[in-house]
Amino acid sequence: MRIIITIFITLSILLPATAECSPKKSKAYNKYYKQLDNIKINKIKELHTYMRSVENIAKSINNDKDMKDFFIMKRHLYNQIKNTTPNDEQLKMQSYIRESIINLYLERYMVFYDLLFIDENGEIFYTNIRQSDFHKNIFKGSLAKTVLSKKLKENNGDLFVDYQNFDVSKEPSAFFIQPCIVKGKHIGWFVMQFAINKINEMFSVEQHLGNTGEVFIVNENRYMLTDSRFKVESSVLKTNLSKENISAKFKERSGHKIVTDYRGYKALTSFEVVSIMGSKWLIIAKIDENEILTNLYTRMSKKQKKDFIHQSLSNINYKYTKQYDLLKDIEVDMDEYKRTSNNKPLYTHGVSTCTTFIFSLKNKFAYMAHVSALDKIYGGNQTDLINRIMKQIDDFDAVRMEKNNIKVQIISPEIRYTTSVIDNLIEWGLLISQIQLTHNPKAKYANISHSQTSNTTLVNWNLQTLSTFEGQNIENVTNLAQEFKKISFFK
Structure with missing residues (x-):
C-alpha cells in the first residue's frame, strides 16, 4: 500500500492533473502543444513569405516587355508554320526566339518548373520542356479535362490552379496564370508550372519533433501536399487522410486535437487552415502521444x-x-x-x-x-x-x-x-x-x-x-x- 501511495504522490507532483483530468489540458501535454504551435506558426510564416515571392515573380511577367515581345513573335511564327514545313529563315528565327526565351527564364523565372505560352484559342505554341502537351490545344482531347483547361475557360484574369496530378509532367503541379494583353486585347496566357519540390523541402523539418513528429500540408480533398516523414515513396496527392479527422479540422479552422493518425498511432496535433492564392490548405504539426509518455517517463x-x-x-x-x-x-x-x-x-x-x-x-x-x-x-x-x-x-x-x-x-x-x-x-x-x-x-x-x-x-x-x-x-x-x-x- 505504501508503494501505491508513494507512486501516486510522486507522479502527481511530476504530472499535475487539470480540473477535468484531461491529458489534453494537462501541463505536460500543454508544453508539447506549445512546441507544435511554434513549429506550425513558423512554417505558415515561411510558406506565406515564399508563396508571395513566387506570386510576385509570376505577376512580373505582365510588365516584362522582353517576354511579351517574344510571346508575340513566337505566336506569329507558330501561326505561319503550324500547317507547313518551315523554311531556313523561319527555322533560324524559331531557334533565336527559343534561345532568348530560355535565357530570360533562367534569369527571371527559374522558380517555375516550366513556362508555357498559350494563345487565346488554347493552342500551346511554346514550352521550355516540350512535353506531350507541346503543340496541343488545352481545350481539346484529354487536356480539356484538366483543371488548368477549365480555369482558363472560366477567367481571363490572374489565376492560381492548386496542385493536381498533371499527367503531362507525371508529377503534382500547380499553375500561376497571367493573361497576355496587348493594346487592350487578350491574345493568350503565360502559364507558369509550379512544382511542389521547394514546399516539400520546407516541410521536411525534423528538429524539435523528436522521432515521431512531423509537419505537413493537406488540401481540401484530404490529400497530403507534402511527403510523409515515415514513407519511402512520395505521399504528395497519394495519401488520402481520414474524413473524420481532416474535415473536422477544416471546419474548426485552428486548434488542438488528439487523433489517430494515418499510421494508426494516437498523436497530439496543432492545426490551422490557411488561405494560399485562394486555396485552403490545412497545416498540421503533430507528435505521437507515446513519445510524450516516454519523455515523461525518462524525467x-x-x-x-x-x-x-x-x-x-x-x-x-x-x-x-x-x-x-x-x-x-x-x-x-x-x-x-x-x-x-x-x-x-x-x-x-x-x-x-x-x-x-x-x-x-x-x-x-x-x-x-x-x-x-x-x-x-x-x-x-x-x-x-x-x-x-x-x-x-x-x-x-x-x-x-x-x-x-x-x-x-x-x-x-x-x-x-x-x-x-x-x-x-x-x-x-x-x-x-x-x-x-x-x-x-x-x-x-x-x-x-x-x-x-x-x-x-x-x-x-x-x-x-x-x-x-x-x-x-x-x-x-x-x-x-x-x-x-x-x-x-x-x-
Missing part, C-alpha cells in the same frame, strides 16, 4: 521508475489458460540468443531466476535471449546479450523508422532486472509503448515460445504450489505506455 527519478515498474506489474490483468503445446523449432539455451526470420518458432525453457527478452518486428525477424545473472543487465560482466541484439538489429535488420514497430517483451517469474534495462531500450530508440513486461510470482519457472508467423508469445508457467502449468498469451498484456496512463490524470 522520473530512479525511485519513481522502480515504483512505476513494480506497480505496473502488479496491475497487469493476467489471463491464464490451460498449458500450451509450445513449438520448439529453434531452442535458446541460457546465456545465449538466437534469431529467426524464416517463420520457425523460438523456444526456451527453465526460466526461473533468469529473464527472457524477445525483440520482434512482424513479418521480418525475431530474437530471443535467455539472460542470466552473468549478464550486464544484472550487473554481471560475462555476457551482454541485449546490447549485442540491439547492435545486430541496427547493423542488419531494421532502418531507423522501422524501429517504431519493434516490440520488446520481457518475461521472468521474478523481477531481478533494474530500471536501467528500460532506460537502455529507450536510449536505443524505443518508446515505452513498445515494451511489455510480465512476471508470475507464483511460478517456479517458465517455458516460452515465440511464433514469428503470428508475432505471438506463449508462456507456460510452472506453479510453485502445484505441480501444474498455466498458460499465458503475452499479447494480452498491456504495454508500459498503457500502464503509465493509469497512474495519474491519464485515467
